[in-house]
Amino acid sequence: MDSPRTPLHLFKGFGVELEYMIVHRQTLQVQPITDKLIYDEVGEYLSDVEFGDIAWSNELVLHVVELKTQGPVKTLEHLHHNFQEHVRKINDMLEKHNAMLLPTGAHPLMNPYTDTKLWPHEHNAVYEAYNRIFDCRGHGWANLQSTHLNLPFYNDKEFEKLHAAIRVLLPIMPALSASTPILDGKVTGLADSRLEVYRHNQEKIPAITGKVVPEAVFTKEAYEQQILQQMYQQVAPYDPEGTLQEEFLNSRGAIARFERNTIEIRLLDIQESPVADLAILQAVVAVLQALVSGRWVKLQELKEWHEDRLAAILLQVIEKGQEAVLRDHEYVSLFGYNCEEDCTAGELWKHLVQEVMALEEQPEIENALNVIISRGNLSKRILEAINHEPSENQIRQVYHQLAVCLQHGGLFLPKEPC
Known part of the structure; x- marks a missing residue:
């Protein structure tokens, strides 16, 4: 959803972005050849290649390619088929380089x-500025693949509703999407290791990421004053050319893009295949629609939640995923779930999916959500497939299986083929 256009009303359009690594087919060594992939397709080193429904683009580093909807789409239903087609196309093209796409968030x-290796071609000035300020050779820059969801708002009134709903749902989104239990060849003990490094990688300038959960601001003017201007002022001494004085600098888990009247959710780890990503996105959208409509509580109650309180819940979910125990009963009640004792994030999501989703006409999405809810997020399923202290060889075997899932559009279940 990049180009200027007439603003859309709430939930009348969706922009989806999926990021994948390029790796060696046998060793899984990262392959910095995204520019070669794009050149093979169009004969130029471009930042974007458009195919009508889906576009490919580069990212900060040369070993990541992003697939994204070409402008907003009217529905998320069946969209996974479009992404899957391009996954297979790219894998076919990478074969001559003995390379392939690898899923998961890290x-x-x-x-x-x-x-x-950083992208050296078009728009390189932005990447060089980031590298100069932060040194982008870390997991939080070079090793974090995510799924982004762009949701439109028409005016301040709609921004208020959407931002309020997204803020309160953010803390439990990783319970579904966590896919990063291993870094540096070791089990980290966290369900979402990508988010843990993400929230620390710009601590040099705290205003850029904040608490990951955005502050309680609900108009464009307030957002610009309390979030964007604070961020621009803090980065200015490190960025004399003003290269980074743009909305994209904002690294919260959801960021307002007033230049295109959307809020971009950036919190989600990418999954083993597009069907799993789109299942999670549909669940997120269905709950947001319910929150915006006032299904369980009024808008004013959503707006009153401070980011510190929400961030505390997010930290629990980053660590434990669906097993995170939600002891803040007021938070749980925002979603119409009255558990007499503490409940887990997984139990809350099970309630929400049953409450707001009707998937009879989308059996693949329904199956994917059932796997995630009943068998656990991808992090949990990866851990089921390996030892507590896995060897590099065992890790490679499991991630080879994940690459097969991506190619086939399947779901990863330990000891079962995709």
């Missing part, structure tokens, strides 16, 4: 300090 064996 490479389990990558050494970002030796394996990172």
